[in-house]
Amino acid sequence: MNKLPPISEEEIQTWIAKLRAMRKYRLLDLPETLLRDLIIEESARHNNPNVVFQAVRQKLHNIVAPYLGDPDYPTAQTAMQAAFASGNPQAVREFCLSMLASHASTRERIPLLDEFYNRLWQITGLPQTILDLACGMQPFALPWMGLPATTRYDAYDLHRPRIELINRFFELGGYPCRGYHQDILVTPPPVEADVALFFKEAHRFEQRRRGACLPFFRALRVRWLLVSLPISSLTGTRNLEDRQRHLMETILAGQSWQVKEIRFENELVFCIQKT
Numbered sequence: 001m002n003k004l005p006p007i008s009e010e011e012i013q014t015w016i017a018k019l020r021a022m023r024k025y026r027l028l029d030l031p032e033t034l035l036r037d038l039i040i041e042e043s044a045r046h047n048n049p050n051v052v053f054q055a056v057r058q059k060l061h062n063i064v065a066p067y068l069g070d071p072d073y074p075t076a077q078t079a080m081q082a083a084f085a086s087g088n089p090q091a092v093r094e095f096c097l098s099m100l101a102s103h104a105s106t107r108e109r110i111p112l113l114d115e116f117y118n119r120l121w122q123i124t125g126l127p128q129t130i131l132d133l134a135c136g137m138q139p140f141a142l143p144w145m146g147l148p149a150t151t152r153y154d155a156y157d158l159h160r161p162r163i164e165l166i167n168r169f170f171e172l173g174g175y176p177c178r179g180y181h182q183d184i185l186v187t188p189p190p191v192e193a194d195v196a197l198f199f200k201e202a203h204r205f206e207q208r209r210r211g212a213c214l215p216f217f218r219a220l221r222v223r224w225l226l227v228s229l230p231i232s233s234l235t236g237t238r239n240l241e242d243r244q245r246h247l248m249e250t251i252l253a254g255q256s257w258q259v260k261e262i263r264f265e266n267e268l269v270f271c272i273q274k275t
């Protein structure tokens, strides 16, 4: 196949602007590093610009996963202010539950909230520093995590309104935590931590770029890396357990890291001891 010459900076900028202007992404302020990475990668694989653009759009749809759900962010900001202003911890918890319910990944964990994190810490010990990688709405589970008030919890996501809401939540709740608007595949967080949570995203990383997970896992400077994968399809009709276990075995092949597995109703968590 005849390859096109490398895509010019001008073309990259034109495509970035076009992707950002799309209705479903307009408000998300997706990181330029993400869009640039996808455009460069796909333009090296196809030689028809229309095919490249379609491939980038398809990947972006899979990465941003709008079908997993979102709250209306301005309304959520107002409701969160009111919950904290009430001075009633139960009102704050109810607000958090509504945020967890707004996204499919966290909604599934609601029935397990009281045990889920406790079971993780039984393996890792109670962490003092946590990275929540591709966090989605998970930081709103903090009230159920049983962590000391001093725990530093850094949350990373591509979605600007989500990260802004999370940062306001940390501020109002007095948590010593911070959200970062960042593509963690292009720029893995360089900070050290006791535990990294990388939940329900490893299979998508592999779809974005086959073989992406292992270098990413290696780059993380954490003692424990907890990777989860969903074991039922979004419709709940297919059991993905064997397939997901096989995927993790393939990703970790040849590594000497110790791995312990926890099985929840909808999710397998692989607890990888890196050091």
Ligand SMILES: C[S@@+](CC[C@H](N)C(=O)[O-])C[C@H]1O[C@@H](n2cnc3c(N)ncnc32)[C@H](O)[C@@H]1O
Binding pocket: 063, 064, 065, 068, 105, 106, 133, 134, 135, 136, 137, 138, 156, 157, 158, 159, 182, 183, 184, 185, 186, 198, 199, 200, 201
């Ligand atoms: C399937 S959800 C999982 C959310 C959360 N980890 C959980 O299990 O509840 C995936 C999240 O990862 C984010 N995401 C996907 N790729 C990312 C990347 N390269 N860097 C940062 N965030 C990413 C998406 O915006 C979305 O919020």
